[in-house]
Structures are given as C-alpha cells and as structure tokens.
Amino acid sequence: MQTTATPRTYRVKSFGCQMNVYDGDRMAELLAEQGITAAPEGEEADLVVLNTCHIREKAAEKVYSDIGRLVKNWDREDGSAPMIAVAGCVAQAEGEEIMARAPAVTMVVGPQAYHRLPEMVRAASAGERVTDTDMPAETKFDALPRRKRSGPTAFLTVQEGCDKFCTYCVVPYTRGAEVSRPYSALIDEAKLLVEAGAREITLLGQNVNAWTGENAKGQTVGLDGLARELAAIPELARIRYTTSHPNDMTQGLIDAHGENAKLMPFLHLPVQAGNDRVLKAMNRSHTVESYLKILDRVRAVRPDIALSGDFIVGFPGETDAEFEDTLKLVDAVGYAQCFSFKYSPRPGTPAATMGDQVSAAVMDERLQRLQSALNRDQLAFNAATVGKTCDVLVERKGKHAGQWLGKSPWLQSVHFTGEAQVGQIVRVEVTSAGPNSLGAVQIGMMAA
DSSP: OOOOOOEEEEEEESSSSSSHHHHHHHHHHHHHTTTOOOTTTTTTOOEEEEEESSTTTTHHHHHHHHHHHHHHHHOOOOOOEEEEEEEEHHHHHHHHHHHHOTTTEEEEETTTTTHHHEEEEEEHHHOOOOOEOOOOOGGGGGSSSOOOOOOOOEEEEEEEEEOOOOTTOHHHHHOSSSSEOOOOHHHHHHHHHTTOOEEEEEEOOOOOOOOOOEEEESSSEHHHHHHHTTTTTTTHHHHHHOOOOOOGOHHHHHHHHHHOTTTTTTEEEBBSSSOHHHHHHHHHSHHHHHHHHHHHHHHHHHOOOEEEEEEEEETOOOOHHHHHHHHHHHHOOOEEEEEEOOOOOTTTTTGOOSEEEEOOOHHHHHHHHHHHHHHHHHHHHHHHHTOOOEEEEEEEEOSSEEEEEOOOOOOEEEOOOOOOSSSSSSEEEEEEOOEEEEEEEEEEOEEE
C-alpha cells in the first residue's frame, strides 16, 4: 500500500478524558483550516488521527489494535493506505516505540505539540515519517485557530499538566508541569464559544482548580474569579469544571458554589482511596478526614450539590481491611456519580516497581463490590429527584417522536417529551429514575 499523498479528508478519534475531547476538536479545527474536511459518516478518511489516552489499562496495545484494523479494513481501488497519526499521551510516552513497531504510522505528535500538526501533515505528504513530542516553552494555544463552532455544551481547557506526582500516574510525564492559560485568552475563547452557540462551558484541567491568572485589573485570581467573569457573559447559562484536586480546593472556590448562580451544583473531586496509609503510598496530599471536611464545607454553602469522584482498587500493598475503609468512605459520602478502576502499573511510575502487587482476582472482586456500592448510591441520588422540577439544557433529539435529551444541573442525563429545540433550557418535572438517566415531562421553558 502507498500512503495517500495529500489528504483531502480526516477523522479524529479521541479516547479517554474530556481534555482529549477538547484537544481532538482543536486538531479538527487545525486540519479544517488547511482545507482538509471531515470524512462523511461511514466513509474512510485519508487522514486518521488517533488521539490517545495513557490512563486506562493496556492503552498502548489498544492503539496498535486500532492501527491494525485501519490498515486491514482499508479498501480503495488505487491501493492507497490511510495516513495515520498517533497523538496524545500514548504518543508522548511511547513515540519512538510506536514508529518502530507500527510502520503504517506516518506521524506521532504529543499533547503539547499538536499545533504543529499541519506542517507535519505536509512533511508526511512528501513521504516523511515525523515525530514531535517536544514540550515547548511557548504555549500551543497561541497557534490554534479561533473557535468558530460549538454545540450547546463546550469544553474549554484552562490549565494543563500536573505537579502532584501521584505514584501511579503518568500525567506529569506526558503533559508536563502545571501551566495556567492567561485570563484574557480564556475570556476571549469563551465569548467565541458562546457566539458559536454554547450555552454551557466546562472548564478543563488535569488540576483545574489549580488555575491562577491575572484579571483585567491586574489582580491575581483563582478559578472562582475566572468563573465569576464568565458568568457575566449574558448568553452563557451554565459553568462547570473538572478535574479538581483536594489540595487546590480553596475557600474562594467553595464559596463560589453558593454565590455564583451559573456555577452548576456538581463537584468532581477524586479521592482515590479511603485509607490514609494507601493515600500516603499514592502520594496524595489529603487524608480521609481532610477530604471529608472539604465536602462538608461545600455542602454548607450548596446543600444540594452532587458529588463525584475517582477510586483505584488494588493499589500495591492494599489489604482487605484497607479496602473496607474505601467502602466506608463511599457509605459516608453518598456519591451521585463515580469512576472506579483496577490499579494497573504504568511504566516509569514509582508504583510500577512497588512490591506487594495485588492479584487480578482480588482486584476484580474488590472492584465489583465497590461498583455495586457506587451504583446503589447513584440510583438513590437519581430516585431522590423524582417528583421534583428542574431545568434541563437540551443537547439533542431523542430516538422517539417529540423526545429530547439533555442534562440536569446535577449532570444527570434526562429524556423528556415536549416542544423544545437544541440549546434551549426547559423546565421539566422528573417522573422516573434509572441508574443512568431520568425520565421527565416538560412543564415550561426558561427565557433565552
């Protein structure tokens, strides 16, 4: 097979976190600026960008499987092959290995270098195989095109990187040190997203609540100050943020949940484990007690807040009793949503070389027990909304006539029947609750 010389169409396939979704959208915008158009649904693209995530288990192997499927399923009469680019955190961590192991890959680009994708495509079109995993001092965001499109919800990366060095995590190595984007650039991008149709913006960062910047008055502000300025954009109805670190949960940000009406009553605050010895081995800077006190302070200003978190089971050395502490924490909090994973070693991280690795069978059993408790609490949280009214931001049409889908303020998926349009905020009464969604009927519509 010969690689397509000049790609006319592209497809970006993003894996993992919401920051990858944001990065994937920005790469699509970069390619569109070069006159390369999105491939129609069901058609093969000349250029395929695999925007990878290194957090999940066997992430690299899944990338190679995708590459193999792309090559195997390519079916064009001229015998050409797709131009394949591997981007994101797996690219950053294993760039040289990818190039050596997968000859079909023409480009490898890290998450801090994807603004150079157009010139890499030009080089690849000339027959080169190119790799760029640099972490340049200059910000990539200055090189990205202006935002021109948006749905009713949009992501906005405000902060990247991590200085926390949790012993299980590769993010400091694949995304670099913590960097906050400038205040003015974020306000400008948010306004462009709103002009393009966004009613809700989710602020993103590896440690989003570590963001700091200098506002228009020259004052240093945190994420609460940024959210306050964003709330002044009239057409923006909702603000969310993720993912937060307990160490950066300031009182100002906590107070914002009681003062900023556009800041939604939802907080994703990962704890990872419910035992202090395990937390210390993970190099988490909080204890169970300090974490619970943060949640108490948040609930004091916003009693209806929905809480979300992350858990890792089977961290090296975790005993049965220590895992039971995690279940006790879950019982104490009552999470509305949660993500939970089995520990899996990441090459280059301290935890990968620790002794007392927990067996797969034990991790499976613990994860099932944890997820059973989390699912119980999620269903209970959803069931508690039955009979109540709330506002839903309409995101898309449902499968049935007159059905619409959207999100509640507490980030619950809601399906309802009524008269609505995408991007509108409507008032509904919740009539039923399942583990993953709510059923409702429309009873009114908010002013635009």
